Amino acid sequence: MIRRLNFAGLVLALLTVVAAVAWAFPLVWAILTTVAPEADGTPLDGLAVYANALFGTPIGLWYLNSLVTSGTVTLVVIAISAAAGYAISQLEFWGRKALWYLILASFMIPVQALIVNHFLLMNSWKLINSWAGVILPQLIAPIAVIVYKQFFDSVPKELSEAARVDGASHARLLWSIYLPVNWGVTAALAIIVFIGAWNAFLWPFLVVTKEPLMNVTVAIGQVEQYLGVGGLAAALLAGLPVALVYLVFQKKVTEAIMLSSGIKG
Numbered sequence: 001m002i003r004r005l006n007f008a009g010l011v012l013a014l015l016t017v018v019a020a021v022a023w024a025f026p027l028v029w030a031i032l033t034t035v036a037p038e039a040d041g042t043p044l045d046g047l048a049v050y051a052n053a054l055f056g057t058p059i060g061l062w063y064l065n066s067l068v069t070s071g072t073v074t075l076v077v078i079a080i081s082a083a084a085g086y087a088i089s090q091l092e093f094w095g096r097k098a099l100w101y102l103i104l105a106s107f108m109i110p111v112q113a114l115i116v117n118h119f120l121l122m123n124s125w126k127l128i129n130s131w132a133g134v135i136l137p138q139l140i141a142p143i144a145v146i147v148y149k150q151f152f153d154s155v156p157k158e159l160s161e162a163a164r165v166d167g168a169s170h171a172r173l174l175w176s177i178y179l180p181v182n183w184g185v186t187a188a189l190a191i192i193v194f195i196g197a198w199n200a201f202l203w204p205f206l207v208v209t210k211e212p213l214m215n216v217t218v219a220i221g222q223v224e225q226y227l228g229v230g231g232l233a234a235a236l237l238a239g240l241p242v243a244l245v246y247l248v249f250q251k252k253v254t255e256a257i258m259l260s261s262g263i264k265g
Contacts, residue, residue, distance in 0.1 A: 073135055086173075119207065147189060
């Protein structure tokens with residue numbers, strides 16, 4: 001039995017190593033390519049490649065576009081989801097169950113299925129090639145409402161009842177009791193929403209056609225016309241912020257993934 005377990009563990013370890021190598025190979029290859037000598041044999045300093053990508057292209061402006069849109073999406077999604085989760089969890093109103101089932105059902109609809117409708121709406125509202133056009137369709141986040149509702153359900157009733165006796169409003173209850181008790185949930189959701197908004201490609205690619213308004217994930221395709229191999233360096237720079245967020249908040253990101261999968265820790 002022990003031998004079987006050891007053999008199974010060895011197989012799993014080997015599969016893990018193979019998966020890790022397969023994941024890391026494109027990243028390592030990209031880094032080595034950017035610091036390798038050019039085709040004519042002239043050595044090209046790696047830092048110079050990245051400096052050219054930073055200062056030889058409008059990547060700073062593209063970073064700003066991504067930061068503004070991703071940050072706004074994160075703040076608005078968290079605010080709306082917390083308020084909606086509180087309302088469904090703690091308030092009694094007509095159509096409450098129907099609304100809850102509608103949110104659960106919307107979670108099963110892929111966002112890509114709504115892109116045509118989103119584009120037609122943004123076009124009719126004259127929001128093509130604007131930050132608002134990028135942001136608005138990304139505010140649909142039923143999973144965040146579902147997670148908040150589940151955690152607000154677990155908050156002891158005694159806390160809210162005591163606050164109501166003191167005359168606290170629902171807004172006060174949400175801000176002073178329900179959110180502080182679940183700050184870990186809020187942090188985890190904010191990180192995963194920000195990373196998702198930063199990495200978004202399809203919708204920003206469709207709704208923005210003017211180069212100065214592009215997000216960095218879309219605009220790095222334009223770098224090739226400026227720098228050639230520098231485009232690969234720019235692609236690495238584009239992914240650097242989310243990589244740093246993941247490294248710094250690795251535990252919270254893992255928690256967010258578990259929450260998004262419906263696992264309550």
